[in-house]
Amino acid sequence: MSTALLIARREFNSYFRSWLGPVLVAGVLLADGLLFNWFNGLDQKQLSGAVLQQFFYNTSAPTMVAAILLTIRLLAEERQTGTLILLNTSPVKDRDIVIGKFLAAYAVLVLATLLSVYMPAWLFVHGKVAVGQIVVGYLGLLLLGAALTAIGVFGSALATSQVVAAILSAVMAVVFVLLWMVAKASEPPLNQYLSALAVHHENFRPFMQGILQPSGVIFYVVFTYAFLFASVKVLEARRWQ
């Protein structure tokens, strides 16, 4: 685990040695702020739980996009520049490489997400919203971010270039986000399974409303674990090529 943290620390610092980290954090905050103003009008009468719910719904989009953008480079860039070989020829488990990379990207995403807390805090001061809804909403955002980060890590593990990684991750993300639409057009019981697998719709809505359902938490944890596990297997398989 200490090796994973070593990799995570190097990767996290690397985000902020280049433009990628600051620009992405700033971009997420800008998008969050613009969407907050646009949809809410900030009328005193409207500062309620519904506004907060709308805030979490809006914020989920920049969070998902940022997760994919942050992860594109993780393994694909190392493969492209030949630095992955340093990790592969060191006594490091593939699991530690994947966890380290995931943690670094996720830490940047958590930073960007939590920096938006001034908006719910403003609602809390000037309107009528429950702290519980804020906490649960952020928990949902972070779990959603973890799931999308895991998809991105998997896409980056599969690809040999960053362009391919970006396309793969974006396609997988769109598929899992839009599964609820496919579910809508499907017959039972298939629609229930598809709806349950959708990474945003049914699974995220309760968090927006401040409802903490264990099934939602378990879904995101299992989803994240499954994609990270698949990423480890991809790295292992490459050595047998």
Added chain:
Amino acid sequence: MIEIQELYKYYGDQRAVGPLTTTIERGEIIGLLGLNGAGKTTTLRILACDLLPTSGSVKVAGVDVVDRPDDVKAKVGYLPDRPPLYEDLSVGEYLTFAARIRGVPSAQTAKLVAEAVELTELGDVSKKIIGALSHGYRQRVGIAQAIVHAPELVVLDEPISGLDPVQIVEMRELVKNLKGEHTVVLSSHILSEISETCDRIMVINAGKIEWSGTESELSVALRQGSRIAITVRVAGATEEAAQARASEIAQRVPGVSGVDPAHSNESGPGIGSISVRGEGDLRDALCRALVQADVGVIALGREQELESMFLELLGETGEGAPVRRKKKRRKDGEAPPPGAQAAPPAAPTEGGAA
């Protein structure tokens, strides 16, 4: 230090390495010599545990690369053909990361990094960002990362590639300095790049070790059967007559197996050139025979340098013969080059003499 038994590596249906069996002793500097695609990099990647063998056994310091890869990795330092450098880090930060990732305890990291920096003479640039360094310095940083954890075995894939003449000399010294504390295996496709550095050279072709021995043994082996170019002057003769006279004399010299007319770089009355094929170094015998027969020898020497003879040898011995050589021969309509006729001496035994 290294025991390789019946190693095979396939990429799909294509055999990259195998059958490969060899032993490398502790403290040796071994040069793996072969053309591009001969299997050098694949062999080195297997030694460094970056690739798994398809079959066979590879042991480093008695530890199997398949059974206990992490234990092997801790004993090996690897520099791939493109140094694995994080360009956003400074040299010091990068070497610290490389040491820590290879399991060096944090208390010892600073000391080992300082030693690697000193050995590779990177002190002047240790605080510089790697992305701003020249190719020569990057290569040094690549070697520093391979030795920073004090490995028993250092594997260097084409460490001299792309360096300028001054850097090549410096790199040779650096590799020589690794001797003693480390066993070193390095690869190259250019003989002269490694001949001065290595204790022993292994010629690899089509995934097999064709030959193994010291540089002087290799030199003797390659020169067996090389062609000798002779330019003569026969007073009052035409070029054809001069060639015919020289050929007649040369054919009588013991050891000569064939003589062909050749194009002469010089022109003038009575000047002609021939190309003589034979076993061993026949230069002095040919010169003596021609002069005794009153034929003036203007120029005499091997047609090829050691380097090109080596390439000819590899081009003709195995399945991996490069296409460009076959094409050239067809175009010229010549017989196979002489280097191909003399099979390399069978010296697969360790340190065996040619």
